[in-house]
Amino acid sequence: MKTRTLRHAILILAAAILAQPTTTRAQDAPRAGLWHAWLDSPGGELPFGLELKKTDSGDYEASVHNGSENMMLTGASSSAGNLTIRIDHYDSTITAKISDNGKRLDGIWKKQSKGSEISQLPFHAVFGPTQRFTKSSRKTAPDKTVAGRWAVKFDSDKYKAVGSFEQQPDGTVTGTFMTATGDYRYLAGDFDGKRLRLSTFDGAHAFLFTATLGADDTLSGDFWSRDTWHEKWTGQRDSNASLRNPFMMNRYVTHVKMEDLHFRDLDGEMRTLSEPEFQNKLIILEIFGSWCPNCHDAADFMVELDNRYRDVGLSIIGLAFELTGDFQRDAKQVKRFKKRHNIDYPTLIAGTADKGEAKKTLPFLDRLISYPTIVIIDSKYRIKAVYTGFSGPATGPAYESLKEKIHDIIGDALLRPKTLWEK
Numbered sequence: 001m002k003t004r005t006l007r008h009a010i011l012i013l014a015a016a017i018l019a020q021p022t023t024t025r026a027q028d029a030p031r032a033g034l035w036h037a038w039l040d041s042p043g044g045e046l047p048f049g050l051e052l053k054k055t056d057s058g059d060y061e062a063s064v065h066n067g068s069e070n071m072m073l074t075g076a077s078s079s080a081g082n083l084t085i086r087i088d089h090y091d092s093t094i095t096a097k098i099s100d101n102g103k104r105l106d107g108i109w110k111k112q113s114k115g116s117e118i119s120q121l122p123f124h125a126v127f128g129p130t131q132r133f134t135k136s137s138r139k140t141a142p143d144k145t146v147a148g149r150w151a152v153k154f155d156s157d158k159y160k161a162v163g164s165f166e167q168q169p170d171g172t173v174t175g176t177f178m179t180a181t182g183d184y185r186y187l188a189g190d191f192d193g194k195r196l197r198l199s200t201f202d203g204a205h206a207f208l209f210t211a212t213l214g215a216d217d218t219l220s221g222d223f224w225s226r227d228t229w230h231e232k233w234t235g236q237r238d239s240n241a242s243l244r245n246p247f248m249m250n251r252y253v254t255h256v257k258m259e260d261l262h263f264r265d266l267d268g269e270m271r272t273l274s275e276p277e278f279q280n281k282l283i284i285l286e287i288f289g290s291w292c293p294n295c296h297d298a299a300d301f302m303v304e305l306d307n308r309y310r311d312v313g314l315s316i317i318g319l320a321f322e323l324t325g326d327f328q329r330d331a332k333q334v335k336r337f338k339k340r341h342n343i344d345y346p347t348l349i350a351g352t353a354d355k356g357e358a359k360k361t362l363p364f365l366d367r368l369i370s371y372p373t374i375v376i377i378d379s380k381y382r383i384k385a386v387y388t389g390f391s392g393p394a395t396g397p398a399y400e401s402l403k404e405k406i407h408d409i410i411g412d413a414l415l416r417p418k419t420l421w422e423k
Contacts, residue, residue: 028081030127031102032060037125039109039206043224046208047132048201050125052076066200067174067188069394073203083107087203089340090291091323091333094123103127111204111226112291114323114353119226121206133190133197142171142193144213151241152177154223155231162241163219164395167191173198177209178398180244181370181389182294196221204293211235247405249388250373251366256381260363263319263348266331266338271348273317281315282413285375287368289321289353290337297392298372299341301403305410306345312414313379318347319362321371325352376409385409 030052037050049065060076062085074086078098083105085094096107105125113119150163157179165175173191175198177184184207189198196219198209211221211233219235259274273283286302288295299318306316320337322330327349334347351361355368362368364375364383374387387406391398 028098029078029102030060030083030098030105033127034065034129035105035125035127036130036132037064037105037123037201039201040122040124041206041208041224042227042230043208043210043222045134046121046199046201046206046224048199049129049132064201064203066202067186067394069186071202087111089296089333089336090202090204090293092203096123096125109206112323115325119206119228121227131190132188132199141169142191144191144193146173146191146196146213146219148237149239149241150219150235151238152219152233152235154179154233159244160241162243163235176394178243178391178395179389180246180249182372183390183392183395183398185293185297185392186394202293204291209233246388246391246402247385249369250386252375252383252386253364254382256364256377256383258381261361263350263361264327265346265348266335268327268331271346277346278315278317280379281313282309282379282410283377284314284316285377286316286318287321287350287358287362287371287373287375288318289323289371290333291323291353292371294390294392295372296337296341298374298390299337299343301406302345303341303343304403305406306343309410309414310345314410314414316345318343318345319350320347321351321353321358322349323353374406376406376413378413384413 032052032054035050035052038045038047051063051065053061055061062073062076063070064073074088076083076085081098083096083098087093090111092109092111094107094109096105098105103126107123108120109123110118110120145167146165147167148165152161152163154161159180161177161179163175163177165173167173171190171192173196174188176187185200185202185205187198187200194213196211196213200207206226208224209221211219213219217237221233222230223233224230259272262270262272265271288298302316305314320334322333324330330349334349338347351358358368370389372390375383376385378384391402393399
Protein backbone atom coordinates (compact mmCIF):
# COMPACT_ATOMS: atom_id res chain seq x y z
CA MET A 1 0.00 0.00 0.00
CA LYS A 2 2.81 2.33 0.91
CA THR A 3 4.60 1.48 -2.38
CA ARG A 4 1.51 2.38 -4.43
CA THR A 5 1.17 5.65 -2.48
CA LEU A 6 4.82 6.52 -3.08
CA ARG A 7 4.54 5.67 -6.78
CA HIS A 8 1.39 7.80 -7.04
CA ALA A 9 3.17 10.72 -5.37
CA ILE A 10 6.11 10.43 -7.78
CA LEU A 11 3.77 10.46 -10.77
CA ILE A 12 2.02 13.57 -9.46
CA LEU A 13 5.39 15.29 -8.92
CA ALA A 14 6.58 14.36 -12.42
CA ALA A 15 3.37 15.71 -13.96
CA ALA A 16 3.78 18.94 -12.01
CA ILE A 17 7.35 19.36 -13.22
CA LEU A 18 6.35 18.80 -16.85
CA ALA A 19 3.56 21.34 -16.47
CA GLN A 20 5.95 24.08 -15.32
CA PRO A 21 6.87 26.86 -17.80
CA THR A 22 9.82 25.69 -19.88
CA THR A 23 11.93 28.79 -19.38
CA THR A 24 15.08 26.77 -18.75
CA ARG A 25 15.11 25.16 -22.21
CA ALA A 26 17.56 26.83 -24.59
CA GLN A 27 15.05 26.99 -27.42
CA ASP A 28 12.66 28.97 -25.20
CA ALA A 29 15.18 31.63 -24.13
CA PRO A 30 16.50 34.36 -26.42
CA ARG A 31 20.23 34.46 -27.10
CA ALA A 32 22.24 37.12 -25.31
CA GLY A 33 23.99 39.56 -27.62
CA LEU A 34 23.22 41.83 -30.56
CA TRP A 35 20.03 41.49 -32.59
CA HIS A 36 18.86 42.97 -35.87
CA ALA A 37 15.34 44.22 -35.03
CA TRP A 38 12.65 45.92 -37.06
CA LEU A 39 9.05 47.11 -36.94
CA ASP A 40 6.62 46.62 -39.81
CA SER A 41 5.94 50.29 -40.49
CA PRO A 42 3.35 51.35 -43.10
CA GLY A 43 6.35 52.61 -45.05
CA GLY A 44 8.23 49.31 -44.88
CA GLU A 45 10.74 47.79 -42.49
CA LEU A 46 11.84 50.22 -39.76
CA PRO A 47 15.11 48.73 -38.45
CA PHE A 48 17.07 49.32 -35.26
CA GLY A 49 19.67 47.58 -33.16
CA LEU A 50 18.68 45.58 -30.09
CA GLU A 51 20.97 44.15 -27.43
CA LEU A 52 20.11 41.65 -24.71
CA LYS A 53 22.44 40.89 -21.80
CA LYS A 54 21.76 38.12 -19.30
CA THR A 55 21.62 39.21 -15.66
CA ASP A 56 22.38 37.26 -12.49
CA SER A 57 18.64 37.08 -11.79
CA GLY A 58 18.02 35.22 -15.04
CA ASP A 59 16.32 38.18 -16.72
CA TYR A 60 17.91 40.49 -19.29
CA GLU A 61 19.21 43.99 -19.63
CA ALA A 62 17.90 45.46 -22.88
CA SER A 63 19.07 48.40 -24.97
CA VAL A 64 18.35 49.84 -28.42
CA HIS A 65 21.04 51.13 -30.75
CA ASN A 66 20.53 54.06 -33.13
CA GLY A 67 23.64 55.60 -34.62
CA SER A 68 25.99 56.55 -31.79
CA GLU A 69 23.31 56.18 -29.09
CA ASN A 70 22.82 53.03 -27.02
CA MET A 71 19.69 53.64 -24.92
CA MET A 72 18.98 51.43 -21.92
CA LEU A 73 15.43 50.15 -21.61
CA THR A 74 13.76 49.10 -18.37
CA GLY A 75 14.53 45.41 -18.83
CA ALA A 76 13.36 42.14 -20.35
CA SER A 77 12.24 38.72 -19.17
CA SER A 78 11.37 35.44 -20.87
CA SER A 79 8.82 32.84 -19.87
CA ALA A 80 7.23 29.86 -21.62
CA GLY A 81 8.73 30.71 -24.98
CA ASN A 82 7.86 34.41 -24.90
CA LEU A 83 9.93 37.55 -24.33
CA THR A 84 8.65 40.79 -22.79
CA ILE A 85 10.74 43.96 -23.14
CA ARG A 86 9.62 46.80 -20.87
CA ILE A 87 10.09 50.46 -21.80
CA ASP A 88 8.39 51.88 -18.72
CA HIS A 89 9.45 55.52 -19.13
CA TYR A 90 7.47 55.67 -22.39
CA ASP A 91 4.64 53.41 -21.18
CA SER A 92 5.39 50.93 -23.94
CA THR A 93 6.25 47.24 -24.28
CA ILE A 94 7.46 44.71 -26.80
CA THR A 95 6.11 41.17 -26.48
CA ALA A 96 7.40 38.45 -28.78
CA LYS A 97 7.37 34.69 -29.30
CA ILE A 98 10.81 33.07 -29.26
CA SER A 99 11.66 30.60 -32.04
CA ASP A 100 14.52 29.09 -34.07
CA ASN A 101 16.37 27.86 -30.98
CA GLY A 102 16.32 31.31 -29.37
CA LYS A 103 17.50 33.16 -32.47
CA ARG A 104 14.26 34.75 -33.71
CA LEU A 105 11.60 36.98 -32.15
CA ASP A 106 8.19 37.84 -33.59
CA GLY A 107 5.56 39.90 -31.79
CA ILE A 108 4.24 43.41 -31.33
CA TRP A 109 5.28 46.79 -29.95
CA LYS A 110 2.58 48.75 -28.14
CA LYS A 111 2.67 52.27 -26.70
CA GLN A 112 0.13 54.30 -24.76
CA SER A 113 -0.96 57.26 -26.85
CA LYS A 114 -3.39 60.09 -26.10
CA GLY A 115 -6.40 59.25 -23.97
CA SER A 116 -7.13 55.55 -24.32
CA GLU A 117 -5.47 55.21 -27.74
CA ILE A 118 -2.71 52.65 -28.28
CA SER A 119 -0.04 52.83 -31.00
CA GLN A 120 1.22 49.47 -32.17
CA LEU A 121 3.34 47.88 -34.88
CA PRO A 122 4.44 44.29 -35.58
CA PHE A 123 7.94 43.57 -34.23
CA HIS A 124 10.61 41.13 -35.42
CA ALA A 125 14.25 40.41 -34.63
CA VAL A 126 16.92 37.91 -35.67
CA PHE A 127 20.00 37.15 -33.62
CA GLY A 128 23.34 38.54 -34.76
CA PRO A 129 24.51 41.98 -35.90
CA THR A 130 23.62 42.74 -39.49
CA GLN A 131 23.46 45.78 -41.74
CA ARG A 132 20.69 48.16 -40.60
CA PHE A 133 18.76 48.10 -43.87
CA THR A 134 18.57 45.27 -46.41
CA LYS A 135 21.66 45.50 -48.60
CA SER A 136 21.13 47.23 -51.95
CA SER A 137 22.15 45.65 -55.24
CA ARG A 138 24.97 48.15 -55.58
CA LYS A 139 28.40 46.47 -55.61
CA THR A 140 30.62 49.53 -55.11
CA ALA A 141 30.74 52.48 -52.73
CA PRO A 142 28.37 55.32 -53.72
CA ASP A 143 29.91 58.02 -55.89
CA LYS A 144 27.68 60.69 -54.34
CA THR A 145 27.09 61.85 -50.79
CA VAL A 146 24.33 63.35 -48.67
CA ALA A 147 26.81 64.49 -46.02
CA GLY A 148 26.40 68.07 -44.87
CA ARG A 149 23.59 70.44 -44.09
CA TRP A 150 20.22 70.56 -45.86
CA ALA A 151 17.30 72.99 -45.84
CA VAL A 152 14.33 70.67 -45.37
CA LYS A 153 10.60 71.21 -45.81
CA PHE A 154 8.07 68.80 -44.29
CA ASP A 155 4.59 69.15 -45.81
CA SER A 156 2.88 69.54 -42.43
CA ASP A 157 5.24 72.24 -41.11
CA LYS A 158 5.09 75.82 -42.32
CA TYR A 159 8.63 76.39 -41.07
CA LYS A 160 11.82 75.04 -42.63
CA ALA A 161 13.73 72.28 -40.88
CA VAL A 162 17.42 71.45 -41.09
CA GLY A 163 18.90 68.07 -41.96
CA SER A 164 22.44 67.35 -40.84
CA PHE A 165 24.11 64.11 -42.00
CA GLU A 166 27.45 62.32 -41.93
CA GLN A 167 28.28 59.64 -44.49
CA GLN A 168 30.95 56.94 -44.40
CA PRO A 169 32.72 55.62 -47.53
CA ASP A 170 30.52 52.49 -47.55
CA GLY A 171 27.37 54.61 -47.64
CA THR A 172 26.47 54.36 -43.95
CA VAL A 173 24.66 57.56 -42.88
CA THR A 174 23.96 59.03 -39.43
CA GLY A 175 22.46 62.36 -38.45
CA THR A 176 19.21 64.04 -37.53
CA PHE A 177 16.56 66.54 -38.55
CA MET A 178 16.21 69.71 -36.48
CA THR A 179 12.84 71.46 -36.49
CA ALA A 180 11.39 74.53 -34.84
CA THR A 181 9.92 72.34 -32.09
CA GLY A 182 12.77 69.88 -31.50
CA ASP A 183 15.00 67.34 -33.21
CA TYR A 184 14.31 63.80 -34.42
CA ARG A 185 17.18 62.47 -32.30
CA TYR A 186 19.60 59.80 -33.49
CA LEU A 187 18.93 58.58 -37.04
CA ALA A 188 20.93 55.87 -38.80
CA GLY A 189 20.78 54.24 -42.20
CA ASP A 190 22.43 54.30 -45.61
CA PHE A 191 22.71 55.99 -48.99
CA ASP A 192 23.48 54.01 -52.15
CA GLY A 193 24.13 56.96 -54.43
CA LYS A 194 20.47 57.54 -55.17
CA ARG A 195 18.27 56.31 -52.30
CA LEU A 196 18.54 57.55 -48.70
CA ARG A 197 17.06 55.46 -45.85
CA LEU A 198 17.08 56.48 -42.17
CA SER A 199 15.33 55.15 -39.08
CA THR A 200 15.20 55.36 -35.31
CA PHE A 201 13.33 53.56 -32.53
CA ASP A 202 13.63 54.41 -28.84
CA GLY A 203 10.37 53.10 -27.41
CA ALA A 204 8.49 56.31 -28.19
CA HIS A 205 9.81 57.46 -31.56
CA ALA A 206 9.36 55.00 -34.41
CA PHE A 207 10.55 57.01 -37.41
CA LEU A 208 11.31 55.94 -40.96
CA PHE A 209 12.61 58.33 -43.62
CA THR A 210 13.23 57.54 -47.27
CA ALA A 211 14.25 59.87 -50.10
CA THR A 212 15.66 59.90 -53.60
CA LEU A 213 18.49 62.19 -54.68
CA GLY A 214 17.43 63.80 -57.95
CA ALA A 215 19.50 64.98 -60.90
CA ASP A 216 19.09 68.53 -59.56
CA ASP A 217 20.84 67.46 -56.32
CA THR A 218 17.69 67.72 -54.21
CA LEU A 219 16.14 65.12 -51.93
CA SER A 220 12.47 64.18 -52.10
CA GLY A 221 10.84 61.46 -50.08
CA ASP A 222 8.54 60.22 -47.34
CA PHE A 223 8.38 60.27 -43.54
CA TRP A 224 6.47 57.69 -41.51
CA SER A 225 5.94 57.89 -37.76
CA ARG A 226 4.52 54.97 -35.75
CA ASP A 227 1.36 53.41 -37.21
CA THR A 228 -0.56 56.49 -38.34
CA TRP A 229 1.57 59.39 -39.55
CA HIS A 230 2.86 59.90 -43.10
CA GLU A 231 3.98 62.98 -44.97
CA LYS A 232 6.24 64.08 -47.81
CA TRP A 233 9.49 66.01 -47.40
CA THR A 234 12.08 67.66 -49.60
CA GLY A 235 15.64 68.80 -48.99
CA GLN A 236 18.05 71.18 -50.68
CA ARG A 237 21.75 71.45 -49.93
CA ASP A 238 22.45 74.56 -47.91
CA SER A 239 25.51 74.89 -45.69
CA ASN A 240 23.89 77.91 -44.03
CA ALA A 241 20.49 76.34 -43.39
CA SER A 242 19.12 77.45 -40.02
CA LEU A 243 15.98 77.40 -37.89
CA ARG A 244 13.89 80.23 -36.53
CA ASN A 245 15.33 81.66 -33.34
CA PRO A 246 13.76 79.50 -30.58
CA PHE A 247 14.01 82.44 -28.16
CA MET A 248 11.77 84.52 -30.46
CA MET A 249 8.92 82.12 -31.27
CA ASN A 250 6.66 82.81 -28.27
CA ARG A 251 5.09 86.11 -27.22
CA TYR A 252 4.56 86.47 -23.50
CA VAL A 253 3.26 88.88 -20.89
CA THR A 254 5.78 90.89 -18.87
CA HIS A 255 4.87 89.67 -15.40
CA VAL A 256 3.70 86.26 -14.29
CA LYS A 257 0.99 86.05 -11.63
CA MET A 258 2.45 83.11 -9.77
CA GLU A 259 -0.51 82.92 -7.41
CA ASP A 260 -2.67 82.01 -10.41
CA LEU A 261 -0.52 78.97 -11.19
CA HIS A 262 -1.63 76.04 -9.08
CA PHE A 263 -1.21 72.37 -9.93
CA ARG A 264 -1.22 69.02 -8.17
CA ASP A 265 2.01 67.38 -7.12
CA LEU A 266 2.58 63.68 -7.75
CA ASP A 267 0.81 62.80 -4.49
CA GLY A 268 -2.28 64.76 -5.48
CA GLU A 269 -1.67 67.75 -3.18
CA MET A 270 -2.42 71.18 -4.65
CA ARG A 271 0.62 73.45 -4.96
CA THR A 272 0.87 77.12 -5.96
CA LEU A 273 3.95 78.70 -7.45
CA SER A 274 3.62 81.66 -5.09
CA GLU A 275 4.67 79.48 -2.12
CA PRO A 276 7.65 80.68 -0.04
CA GLU A 277 9.77 77.86 -1.49
CA PHE A 278 9.74 79.61 -4.86
CA GLN A 279 10.02 83.23 -3.73
CA ASN A 280 13.11 85.38 -4.28
CA LYS A 281 14.49 82.82 -6.71
CA LEU A 282 15.37 82.70 -10.35
CA ILE A 283 12.79 80.22 -11.62
CA ILE A 284 12.84 77.87 -14.60
CA LEU A 285 9.47 76.46 -15.59
CA GLU A 286 10.14 73.30 -17.57
CA ILE A 287 6.99 72.56 -19.59
CA PHE A 288 7.26 68.93 -20.64
CA GLY A 289 5.64 65.52 -21.09
CA SER A 290 7.11 62.24 -19.90
CA TRP A 291 6.06 60.74 -23.27
CA CYS A 292 8.29 63.16 -25.22
CA PRO A 293 11.86 62.04 -26.13
CA ASN A 294 13.04 65.65 -26.54
CA CYS A 295 11.77 66.28 -23.01
CA HIS A 296 13.92 63.42 -21.74
CA ASP A 297 16.95 65.07 -23.35
CA ALA A 298 15.96 68.40 -21.81
CA ALA A 299 15.56 66.79 -18.38
CA ASP A 300 19.20 65.75 -18.31
CA PHE A 301 20.15 69.38 -18.94
CA MET A 302 17.72 70.62 -16.28
CA VAL A 303 19.36 68.28 -13.75
CA GLU A 304 22.75 69.69 -14.75
CA LEU A 305 21.46 73.23 -14.13
CA ASP A 306 19.84 72.23 -10.83
CA ASN A 307 23.06 70.70 -9.54
CA ARG A 308 25.10 73.73 -10.53
CA TYR A 309 22.87 76.65 -9.55
CA ARG A 310 20.40 75.53 -6.88
CA ASP A 311 22.60 76.66 -4.00
CA VAL A 312 22.96 80.15 -5.50
CA GLY A 313 19.24 80.82 -6.04
CA LEU A 314 17.87 78.76 -8.95
CA SER A 315 14.54 76.96 -8.54
CA ILE A 316 13.41 74.58 -11.31
CA ILE A 317 9.76 73.50 -11.48
CA GLY A 318 8.60 70.81 -13.88
CA LEU A 319 5.08 71.21 -15.29
CA ALA A 320 3.99 67.89 -16.82
CA PHE A 321 1.33 67.64 -19.51
CA GLU A 322 0.51 63.96 -19.83
CA LEU A 323 -1.36 61.66 -22.19
CA THR A 324 -4.25 59.95 -20.47
CA GLY A 325 -5.93 62.47 -18.13
CA ASP A 326 -6.02 59.70 -15.52
CA PHE A 327 -4.20 61.37 -12.61
CA GLN A 328 -2.90 58.17 -11.03
CA ARG A 329 -1.55 56.79 -14.28
CA ASP A 330 -0.07 60.12 -15.38
CA ALA A 331 1.58 60.65 -11.98
CA LYS A 332 3.06 57.15 -12.19
CA GLN A 333 4.64 57.99 -15.54
CA VAL A 334 6.09 61.25 -14.23
CA LYS A 335 7.56 59.38 -11.25
CA ARG A 336 9.25 57.03 -13.71
CA PHE A 337 10.52 60.06 -15.63
CA LYS A 338 11.97 61.56 -12.43
CA LYS A 339 13.64 58.31 -11.44
CA ARG A 340 15.20 57.79 -14.87
CA HIS A 341 16.84 61.23 -14.80
CA ASN A 342 17.53 61.52 -11.04
CA ILE A 343 15.34 64.63 -10.81
CA ASP A 344 15.26 66.27 -7.39
CA TYR A 345 13.28 69.44 -8.21
CA PRO A 346 9.47 69.72 -7.82
CA THR A 347 7.43 68.24 -10.65
CA LEU A 348 3.70 68.91 -10.92
CA ILE A 349 0.87 67.54 -13.07
CA ALA A 350 -0.30 70.52 -15.10
CA GLY A 351 -2.80 68.89 -17.46
CA THR A 352 -3.08 66.82 -20.62
CA ALA A 353 -0.82 67.01 -23.66
CA ASP A 354 -3.39 68.86 -25.80
CA LYS A 355 -1.68 72.15 -26.63
CA GLY A 356 -4.91 74.12 -26.78
CA GLU A 357 -5.91 72.94 -23.32
CA ALA A 358 -2.38 73.45 -22.01
CA LYS A 359 -2.44 77.08 -23.14
CA LYS A 360 -5.37 77.75 -20.80
CA THR A 361 -3.24 76.81 -17.78
CA LEU A 362 -0.29 78.94 -18.97
CA PRO A 363 -1.82 82.42 -19.34
CA PHE A 364 1.56 84.13 -19.59
CA LEU A 365 2.22 82.59 -23.06
CA ASP A 366 0.36 83.49 -26.24
CA ARG A 367 0.33 79.78 -27.17
CA LEU A 368 2.15 76.54 -26.45
CA ILE A 369 4.13 75.60 -29.54
CA SER A 370 6.24 72.72 -28.33
CA TYR A 371 7.09 70.23 -25.64
CA PRO A 372 9.46 71.02 -24.07
CA THR A 373 9.30 74.78 -23.56
CA ILE A 374 11.65 76.44 -21.06
CA VAL A 375 10.52 79.65 -19.32
CA ILE A 376 13.03 81.63 -17.23
CA ILE A 377 11.50 84.02 -14.64
CA ASP A 378 13.40 86.39 -12.35
CA SER A 379 12.78 86.95 -8.63
CA LYS A 380 10.24 89.70 -9.40
CA TYR A 381 8.28 87.23 -11.56
CA ARG A 382 9.33 88.88 -14.81
CA ILE A 383 9.96 86.62 -17.77
CA LYS A 384 13.57 86.86 -18.89
CA ALA A 385 13.43 84.29 -21.72
CA VAL A 386 11.26 81.62 -23.35
CA TYR A 387 12.99 78.85 -25.29
CA THR A 388 10.69 76.82 -27.57
CA GLY A 389 11.57 73.18 -28.30
CA PHE A 390 14.92 71.61 -27.56
CA SER A 391 18.01 70.79 -29.61
CA GLY A 392 19.26 67.63 -27.92
CA PRO A 393 22.63 65.84 -27.93
CA ALA A 394 21.98 64.30 -31.37
CA THR A 395 22.30 67.81 -32.87
CA GLY A 396 25.92 68.22 -31.72
CA PRO A 397 26.95 71.88 -32.05
CA ALA A 398 23.35 73.12 -31.77
CA TYR A 399 23.03 71.34 -28.43
CA GLU A 400 26.26 72.86 -27.11
CA SER A 401 25.20 76.32 -28.31
CA LEU A 402 21.82 76.01 -26.56
CA LYS A 403 23.44 74.99 -23.28
CA GLU A 404 25.88 77.87 -23.48
CA LYS A 405 23.08 80.42 -24.02
CA ILE A 406 21.00 79.12 -21.10
CA HIS A 407 24.06 79.10 -18.85
CA ASP A 408 24.76 82.71 -19.86
CA ILE A 409 21.21 83.81 -18.97
CA ILE A 410 21.29 82.08 -15.60
CA GLY A 411 24.80 83.21 -14.82
CA ASP A 412 23.97 86.83 -15.62
CA ALA A 413 20.93 86.68 -13.34
CA LEU A 414 22.44 84.82 -10.40
CA LEU A 415 26.11 85.63 -10.30
CA ARG A 416 25.92 89.40 -10.76
CA PRO A 417 24.79 91.59 -7.82
CA LYS A 418 21.03 91.25 -7.39
CA THR A 419 20.56 95.02 -7.50
CA LEU A 420 21.51 94.90 -11.18
CA TRP A 421 18.94 92.33 -12.28
CA GLU A 422 16.09 93.01 -9.88
CA LYS A 423 15.64 96.66 -10.85
